Amino acid sequence: MPAEIISGKQVAEEMREEFKEEIEKLKKEHGITPGLAVVLVGEDPASQVYVKNKKIACEKVGINSIEHRLPADYPEDKLIELIESLNKDDKVHGILVQLPLPKHISEVKVLYTILPEKDVDGFHPVNVGKLMIGEADFLPCTPAGIQQLLIRSGTKIEGAEVVVVGRSNIVGKPIANILLQKSDGANATVTICHTRTKDMPSHTKRADILIVAAGKPKAVTANMVKKGAVVIDVGVNRLESGLCGDVDFEAVKEVAAKITPVPGGVGPMTITMLLKNTIKAAKLRIN
Numbered sequence: 001m002p003a004e005i006i007s008g009k010q011v012a013e014e015m016r017e018e019f020k021e022e023i024e025k026l027k028k029e030h031g032i033t034p035g036l037a038v039v040l041v042g043e044d045p046a047s048q049v050y051v052k053n054k055k056i057a058c059e060k061v062g063i064n065s066i067e068h069r070l071p072a073d074y075p076e077d078k079l080i081e082l083i084e085s086l087n088k089d090d091k092v093h094g095i096l097v098q099l100p101l102p103k104h105i106s107e108v109k110v111l112y113t114i115l116p117e118k119d120v121d122g123f124h125p126v127n128v129g130k131l132m133i134g135e136a137d138f139l140p141c142t143p144a145g146i147q148q149l150l151i152r153s154g155t156k157i158e159g160a161e162v163v164v165v166g167r168s169n170i171v172g173k174p175i176a177n178i179l180l181q182k183s184d185g186a187n188a189t190v191t192i193c194h195t196r197t198k199d200m201p202s203h204t205k206r207a208d209i210l211i212v213a214a215g216k217p218k219a220v221t222a223n224m225v226k227k228g229a230v231v232i233d234v235g236v237n238r239l240e241s242g243l244c245g246d247v248d249f250e251a252v253k254e255v256a257a258k259i260t261p262v263p264g265g266v267g268p269m270t271i272t273m274l275l276k277n278t279i280k281a282a283k284l285r286i287n
Ligand code: GUN
Pocket: 096, 097, 098, 099, 100, 121, 141, 142, 170, 270
C-alpha cells in the first residue's frame, strides 16, 4: 500500500487559523499588534519569493510586516545600523534577515547583532545554546515545522530511531537537537549522517523516522528506506521538470508508511513557525 501523505499545506492552514484568534486576543486585551521586520539584501530570486510569501502570510493572520529590500552592494556597517534601529523599535517584535547574504557581508556578524528576544529565526548563538539545554524561546522555523508535522500526523517520536541526513545549522543540527530533548514530541534516538558518512544506507535503513535535508535531488532512494518508515523531505530543488525534493518520492512512497510531498510538505510549515515565533516574541514582551 502506498504511503500516507503528510500534508504540510493542511497542517499549516489549521495552525494559521489558530494564530488569527491569538492575534485578535493580543490586540483586544493588550493593544499589541505583532510586528515582523524582514530584511532582504540583493536580488536572489528564491529569496525574493520567500520574502514575498512571508509578507502575504503575515498579512493574512494580522501580523504587521515591515519589509526592508536593500541593494546587493549595501554596505555591512549600514546593515548593522539598520538592525540596531530595528532592535530599538517597539513596533518590531521579530527580525528576520533572509539568508544567504551577499559575500561581502558577514552572516555571523549580522546574526549576532539581532537581539536574542527578537531573533524569530532562532539563529542567534544565545538561542542556539538555549535549544541545546532545553530552554529555547524560539525554535528554528524549518525544524520546528518538521516536529509539528510528526506530532500532528500521529507519529510516535519517543524512543524512535531518527536518522537525519544533512548537518546544516538551519535544519540538520537543530532538528537533531529538538528531537533529542527530554520532552514531549521528542525523546528520540538520533543519528546525523552527512557527506563524509561511511555507508549511508546502513544508517538510513534503520530509521523509523528519516529526515532528509541533503541539498541534493533524489539523494534518498527506495533501497535506503526501511519498510513502514516515516519520511520527511526537506529538499527544494528546482529542476527543468519542476520542483523536487531530496527523496525519490515516487519510489519511496511504495516503501514508507508516511511521507511528505514537495511542494506542500515541509515548505508551508517554515513560514507557519515564523508566524508562531513572532506571536511568541510579542507575548514575551508583555511579560
Ligand atoms: N534562508 C533559507 N532558509 C532560511 C530561514 O529559515 N531563515 C532565513 N533567515 N533565511 C533562510
